[in-house]
Amino acid sequence: MHSNFTRYQYKRYISYDREALASQYEPGGYSLQAQNRKDATMNQRDGIIKFENERIKTLQEERLHIQKKTFTKWMNSFLIKAKMEVEDLFTDLADGIKLLKLLEIISSEKLGKPNNGRMRVHKIENVNKSLAFLHTKVRLESIGAEDIVDGNPRLILGLIWTIILRFQIQEIEIDVDEENESSEKRSAKDALLLWCQRKTHGYPGVNIQDFTSS
Template sequence: MESTLYFQKLQYQESVQKRTFTKWINSHLAKRNPPMLVNDLFEDIKDGVMLIALLEVLSGQKLPCEQGRQLKRIHWVANIGTALKFLEGRRSVYRGSPIKLVNINSTDIADGRPSIVLGLVWTIILYFQIEELTSNLPQLQSLSSSASSVESVVSSETASPPSKRKVVTKVQGSARKALLKWIQYTAAKQVGIEIKDFGQSWRSGVAFHSVIHAIRPDLVDMDKVKGRSNRENLEEAFMLAETELGIPRLLDPEDVNVDKPDEKSIMTYVAQFLKYYPDLHHTVTDVQENDVSFSFIPITVLNRGSEDRLMLRDLKVWAEQFERDLARAQMAETSLQEKYQSFKHFRVQYELKRKPIELATQSLRKDGKLLLDQAIVKQAWDRVSSRLFDWHIQLDKSLPEPLGTIGAWLYRAEVVLREEVSIQQAHEETANIIHRKLEQLKVNIHAFILGTTTSKLYCKLGLSSFCYYI
């Protein structure tokens, strides 16, 4: 009887994790160009192609991959091996040491073994979502234990048969504890509820509403929430998060409204809300536990009008998505001409947003400093500007000669122009700095004129491939 109940529990846990993890993967693969879709996680992961695609989207890096309709098992194992090697080369945010994948091997993934596949995906979620997001919260490094929060080990439970192996991903206090603390002191405490774990505490749906309320109080009436059924609360919370906050719906009410909800699935879903809380170092609430201090500030309590807060939040979300789209476009394997067209498309969008963002990030304080939510937007904008600039330089340098040389000259001129001139106490010294910069620009301009003249000569000679880029 006990053995039957155990296997039923195991099957439930496996089915919920499979659904949740599949939706999580698809929410990221949808950002890919072209998008990809996982239908059956245990089957679709076998050849390693979608696994590599997922890691590329999450990391922004390009990985080698065997592709094609006639892939054989040897190619599957090679792809999965590439993915595992890439993961083991990454470092845990908390510990700083490489991620450990114990008893997760290419052949088990190629066989589609459920427990091993789920263990691998959970490791990816921990590293790329939960660890990275919780590490942005202030003073959480002190929570890290001697072991990384991302360590996958295979263990045998006494109640399970010897032949039934199960991957157990250890959360060594760090990321899990940080995520729970964040929930407790930014959401639960505000509405007077207690959240002890990522299981039973979420069954009623009230906890999900408390998180949404902490971000957008106008969306939730907590008094009504506390008087409704579990299913009603869960359905509305998932709907609000998706339609109002843009958070993918990874769970359904029936996944949570059970005696023992799956903790990993709930952690995966809840961690998505972290992106709405910036990395802040000013104190609103200090909570002490074991001499560890936590200071969190929801965006909603910053001293700005609600319209300004919403505008800044939207600008931040736009900049972060724009940066991800830029990274994917740079990685795309297309011709130079197509890359230039793609770049022009992004440049137009960038210029349209420039003025609104510059206005939104103007200081309102006498000392000239930015408010925290303004600083977050400015940092995101600066990253976008830098990436777009670097891509432009990369494209110019890829042009056929002599245009590639001109691109390099333009790059040097851009670098000079982008360098800020620090005002010195001695005005003569400041003048000398400006003079040196002008001389640098003069040299680059002369070189540019020479290069342009040469390029026009190529066009007159009928070298149309060069003329296209001028």
């Protein structure tokens, strides 16, 4: 049987075959191709991780915003009695004055006149007075006056939530089945949710369904 390859074609084939082998096994050949595929896979994975991290960050920021808005309205529902108002929860508590007033109103106790000085030491003094009072009512952990003065979002939200649990939730009794004239205590979270829904009813653009996505 005669081969279809001429001598010249055969040499070209052998040469090509050697080049193909070289492209696989020689430095800069197959190893480079494999590395390129590995790099592409890693880039894809990094892209997915980056997307998920950004998504998680966005959800956390949304939740933070909702909690901040809810707790601000809760505070203002009491501070209005003293003709005070919180506009930014993370900065307006820094001097400790509104925090002291809130505690006086919801506890019906006198905490003493706040220091109206503008210096940091005066602000810390006021916040420490608030925290000292709270320590007699609840257990506080990992919250210092400096955290409030410096506007730490997570710890400020935690502080307000602790105050709500101690002074507000205990007084909220919710009708579960009005038709049967029966009622029961709901969880603190459910009680606060219903309270917030009632307090914010009629506010344009405010429709609180939960504490994560409303």
